[in-house]
Amino acid sequence: MANFPWLTTVILFPIVASLLIPFIPDKDGKTVRWYSLTVGLIDFAIIVYAFCNGYDLSNPNLQLVESYTWIPQLDLKWSVGVDGLSMPLVVLTGFITTLAIMAAWPVTFKPKLFYFLMLAMYGGQIAVFAVQDMLLFFLVWELELVPVYLILSIWGGKKRLYAATKFILYTAGGSLFILIAALTMAFYGDNVTFDMSAIAAKDYSLNLQLLLYSGFLIAYGVKLPIFPLHTWLPDAHGEATAPAHMLLAGILLKMGGYALLRMNAGMLPDAHAFFAPVLVILGVVNIIYAALTSFAQRNLKRKIAYSSISHMGFVLIGIASFTDLGVSGAMLQMISHGLIGASLFFMVGATYDRTHTLMLDEMGGVGQKMKKVFAMWTTCSMASLALPGMSGFVAELMIFVGFATSDAYSNTFRIIIVSLMAVGVILTPIYLLSMLREMLYGPENKELVEHTKLVDAEPREVFIIACLLIPIIGIGLYPKIVTQVYDSTTHQLTALLRNSVPSLMQEASTASNPYNLISTTAPEVETVVNH
Amino acid sequence: MEQLYQYAWLIPVLPLLGAMLVGIGLISVNKATNNLRQIVAVFIVSIIGTAMVLSFALFWSQIHGHETYGRAIEWASAGDFHLQVGYTIDHLASLMLVIVTTVAFLVMIYTDGYMAHDPGYVRFYAYLSIFSSSMLGLVISPNLVQIYIFWELVGMCSYLLIGFWYDRKAAADACQKAFVTNRVGDFGLLLGMLGLYWATGSFDFAVVGERLEELVTSGALSAGLATLFAVLVFLGPVAKSAQFPLHVWLPDAMEGPTPISALIHAATMVAAGVFLIARIYPILESVPTAMTIIAWTGAFTAFLGASIALTQNDIKKGLAYSTMSQLGYMVMAMGLGSYSAGLFHLMTHAYFKAMLFLCSGSVIHGMEAVVGHNAVLAQDMRLMGGLRKYMPITAGTFLIGNLAICGIPPFAGFWSKDEILGQAFTANPVLWGVGWATAGLTAFYMFRMYFMTFEGEFRGNDEGIRQQLLTSAGVAFGPGAMDAEEGATHGHDESPHESPLTMALPLVLLAVPSFALGWIGRPWANYFEEFIHAPGEIVSEMGIEPFDFQEFAIMAGLSVAIATVGIIVAYLMYRAKKIDPAAIAKKYPALYRLSLNKWYFDEIYYNVFIVGCRRLARQIMEVDYRVVDGAVNLTGLATLLSGEGLKYLETGRAQFYALIVFAAVLGFVLVFSIV
Helix, strand or coil, X not given: CCCCCHHHHHHHHHHHHHHHHHHCCCCCCHHHHHHHHHHHHHHHHHHHHHHHHHCCCCCXXXXXXXXXXXXXXXXXXXXXXXXXCCHHHHHHHHHHHHHHHHHCCCCCCCHHHHHHHHHHHHHHHHHHHHECEHHHHHHHHHHCHHHHHHHHHHHCCCCHHHHHHHHHHHXXXXXXXXXXXXXHHXXXXXXXXXXXXXXXXXXXXXXXXXXXXXXXXXXXXXXXXXXXXXXXXXXXXXXXXXXXXXXXXXXXXXXXHHHHHHHHHHHCHHHHHHHHHHHHHHHHHHHHHHHHHHHHCCEHHHHHHHHHHHHHHHHHHHHCCCCHHHHHHHHHHHHHHHHHHXXXXXXXXXXXXXXXXXXXXXXXXXXXXXXXXXXXXXXXXXXXXXXXXXXXXXXXXXXXHHHHCCCCCCHHHHHHHHHHHHHHHHHHHHHHXXXXXXXXXXXXXXXXXXXXXXXXXXXXXXXHHHHHHHHHHHHHHCCHHHHHHHHHHHHHHHHHHHHCCHHHHHHHHCCCCCCCCCCCCCCCHHHXXXX | CXXXXXXXXXXXXXXXXXXXXXXXXXHHCHHHHHHHCHHHHHHHHHHHHHHXXXXXXXXXXXXXXXXXXXXXXXXXXXXCEEEEEEEEECHHHHHHHXXXXXXXXXXXXXXXXXXXXXXXXXXXXXXXXXXHHHHHHHHCCCEHHHXXXXXXXXXXXXXXXXXXXXXXXXXXXXXXXXXXXXXXXXXHHHHHHHHHHHHHCXXXXXXXXXXXXXXXXXXXXXXXXXXXXXXXXXXXXXXXXXXXXXXXHHHHHHHCCHHHHHHHHHHXXXXXXXXXXXXXXXXXXXXXXXXXXXXXXXXXHHHHHHHHHCCCCEHHHHHHHHHHHHHHHHHXXXXXXXXXXXXXXXXXXXXXXXXXXXXXXXXXXXXXXXXXXXXXXXXXXXXXXXXXXXXXXXXXXHHHHHXXXXXXXXXXXXXXXXXXXXXXXXXXXXXXXXXXXXXXXXXXXXXXXXXXXXXXXXXXXXXXXXXXHHHHHHHHHXXXXXXXXXXXXXXXXXXXXXXXXXXXXXXXXXXXHHHHHHHHEXXXXXXXXXXXXXXXXXXXXXXHCCCCHHHHHHHHHHHHHHHHHHHHHHHHHHCCCCCCHHXXXXXXXXXXXXXXXXXXXXXXXXXXXXXXXXXXXXXXXXXXXXXXXXXXXXXXXXXXXHHHHHCCCCCCCXXXXXXXXXXXXXXXXXXXXXX
């Protein structure tokens, strides 16, 4: 079984299964949803089985590698493999997508097409994290946009076409930069290759690196999203249905972070040393700007969408921290936000199904009739505001400590950035708790109760939230279960990044200061910011 | 004995498991769990009882000289960073365990009576249990990170419990206010913690303290920076222990059910700030400026709280300001270096203040029988009076608590407060003066409360006062409060009644330590200080500094004298009616209004922070919508136009597109191979 093509199987199985959907005799969508759920569960089981047996945690390099020549003329290979950066995200994808299928239970409009797209997404998303060929990466990155676009534009809200078009223009526009950069990297130097590790091994001049880096940054900055490329997200979220939300927040945003780590940091480390302060500053802007915007939003979906943007700011700072802890924290924040974001958006959907409004002004006191909804909202919001004992706290703490102890930046810069990040810690409960208060607390909104029936959560909904909360709390109580999965890879990546920072290389040779107090005389990185 | 220590982690874990079990029951089989009621209560109470027995056993073993015990496991790691979690049982931890479990145990028994008719009875027990778990976890934390973890968790429990009656608007506002204010403190705690870690490379209290001292003396770390870190950490206690300027949440937190006010907002959680100062004492010792700031913050808060409590008419609000004031004493003691005195007052205060709050709950319970379930009426002392006749146990225990808090010998509060004042006098006479004057105010407002509530004639059936209160509440709280008024304003009884046994028994039990606990800290035989003293301090301090009876007599005499004056003035004003309080209020209208309106803190904070934050957020949203998004939509327009232009270039042949892309790439490569 050692040579079994596990990754190809998990990518292709849902796609092949989705092709069978049109032939299933089904009128009201009941068979199709069970079929899709079964496919999702089987695929998730295969993922878990494959990683349990074939993945070695102590090995930082690519594993479960497969490579088949696809189009020899173009040197296009079907090559897949996972390391610590992609493996947890593949598991997350399987987990969230399966739950999203379950969240899509009430979909009755064109069910066959819907579930077809969901399963196609399933395979496409895993492929994004697993492929190891630049051209292939670009292809699956583009292909996975199509189902999202269709789901948005067919099952969305009133302004769905505007939102879907905006989404596709933004992401496709961003992808153009991926294509150009990828081709440049492939054709650069003596040999033409699309293989990621071969591309990473090439020696680019610094200026080219900087240019490529900025190209990637724009592309992945759209996806993550980074201010000021974020405005597609609230629109897309504002119009999407609950399962699409879960995928958008849970997985699609993580692709940006993953690609930043894999390509920007992993392939262009010298440019990363230049760009890191920019990432940090953008990260802080993300945290504070999006938190304040979220506070002002009156629409529930847009509020949570901005909260996603705010939380992804921490990922940026972690990536740019040049410490094991920071990079590890960035990974954990992605996983953690995948779970928390999905749960919050699922709750938004569940609430909308009952109140038929997203405007906070039209709600109020809905917690009185829906006690379980109240409990689930409170727990998910607590997870989002980084309550200890839940995953978000650990991730943010790791990034805080990682950045505060980072020797790549001057003391003043660190003090300012850490203080600003901590302001985000105050702002998060302000917007989340205000939201809970206006929605669930207080006397019932009489107008709302008159024309809608507020029914408490059904077992399916409780089950989905429970599934999301178990890993959230599990990671919060004992983060090592997840961090040890990718620790060897992030450690290797950090070592690579630290090697590209001149001041850190010198420091390694000199005797290190007692404790962590860095002598202020050491040359600092961010003098480069002034360039 | 070793086994006992090995299983000490059960103390916080048991209540957590209990809460989880009940919580899962509530989510999955809601009706069945809700119908269990007293079975759940017995289950939760017996769990906390077990934890209490374990705590006493640990306490006993610590008294008998067992060395500090610690265990830890690796919790998080990345590269060469390792973070451990675990628990530490030392003198301080074991004392806190005993305080928390005993108060929690008694409050939980009391809850059965108080919440008997509430539909959220079972949920309340689950919350209580999860709070106990977090609080117990807090006191046995071995390092700053773990403290921070439980620090936030107790804050969350406080949020849930203040908002327990979440259909009330006031409760909804109060719980958010509490959480956000505490997050401001946590912001400081987090930054301070990170700063200390950056400087010393450790989160462990003793290690941080040791290395910080080394760094400061060697000059590697400037004293200013060390002070900054210490003060940032101190922001945590400032918020949690309701010290100026983050005290505003505590009075509002009284919207929660009264057992919560007793357990969380009087005895345990708010005292966690003082506990944290005690834990970081080794760190603070090397930064004297921070100690001075702490002492003055405490002293000012003590005075501020007392000055506001003078004019409060809501019995719980009055007690809340009194708690704030007493916490100020403790913080002041810690800042002056009177480690043991501060913690001694923490202990005695935990018992007598918990009892006072439970008494107020008992009073409210009795009043509700007359005026109905309306907080505006049931908690207002202007409607009470003469309750001693109807509820003798409550009145008796309240009086004991009153004498304790006023510092009348031989009640518990006398010994602890006098120790603080005595040490303040030697350290800084000005601080002593503030504390001493506050003691007089304390005696006055506490006896004002006692006389208004328990003496004189019962005024509960006076429709005139009721109407007056309802209208003023309506004006004060805006139109939202109108809904509350629709609730039953008419009870079923003519006169209040004594509370049931489950409520009266905890009162009586708490009266015992409120009366007698002070004896373990007599200045001439201070067993408490022998057991609890600052780390690094020599134990046999008494041997070096012999007890001076004359000095003690002078100090104690002065404190008792001012307390007696306070009591007499309160008697003349509210019992004998010889002095008219309204006349005094008229004479000094500015001072009266300042106190009545809580020094206008709420108004100032509302206008500066809340309105400011909302305005800023709205402006940023506008920017996002018009500028950032607007720019994008403009680009959309531009592409549309250029698309029109490109139409003539587009031939629809794929090869042509490929050619363009290829040419672009080639251009790139060419340019950069030259560079």
